[in-house]
Amino acid sequence: MAERFIEVDGVKLRELRRRKMLSLRELGERSGVAFDNINKLENEKHRAQPRTLRKLAEALGVEPHELMKED
Secondary structure: OOOOOEOEOHHHHHHHHHHOOOOHHHHHHHHOOOHHHHHHHHOOOOOEOHHHHHHHHHHHOOOHHHHEOOO
C-alpha cells in the first residue's frame, strides 16, 4: 500500500529550525532525516512521508500537524 505524502509548510519548518538555532545538518542529525531532504521540504520542492514529518516534529518539539500546510 502506498503511503500518502503530506504537503509541508516550508516557511514554518525553516522558522522553527532557526528558532532552535539548528542548521540543516544539525536538524538532520537530530531527526534522522537527510539534510538535503529537509532543504527540499523547506523550499517546498518535496512532500513528506508521514514518518518523516513525525521525525522532524519530534526533533523540533512540535506536533506533526504544526508542520503541515493549511488547506
